[in-house]
Amino acid sequence: MGGLADKRAAIAGAVAAGGLSEAEVESRVADLLAGCVEPETADLRRLLTEYRDLEALPADEADARLAEAGEVFAPEDDA
Template sequence: MSDTACTAEGKRAEIAARVAQEFGLSDPAGLSDEDRARVEAATAAALEAEAVPPASPELRRLIAEYRALKELRADEGNARLAEEGEVFAPEDDA
């Protein structure tokens, strides 16, 4: 896995590329504005849709990896705050 794919942003780009491929399109960077918007909307919808998993096993795997990276980043942030003596609880965010 490349360094870029190890970040949530890199994984999101990988997901967008897979979505573009499923639409029969090329790399998202080379798409028209209209096609890029279509891919971006489908990518955002796939990442936000907890209840309806994509049909593609590859896309499901990429989305699971993306969510794991986002969770890891949140966990690292919480660990840093705890090391600094910051008192926090999820309920405090409400």
């Protein structure tokens, strides 16, 4: 799901703004997504909320959102 990857990249970008190394950023993002640590900023908290909301979407609803965004599905992808 492209939306999750995009949100994860945005979270990593927000974490990287703190001047951490690439390995530290990946570790921090993993901890944030797992809920092991709390986000430091309101922006990071918002990104995590959006990520978790996307994660929680049922498959049909996620497919409808992708279709609204212009994604094209092959006939074999139809239910």
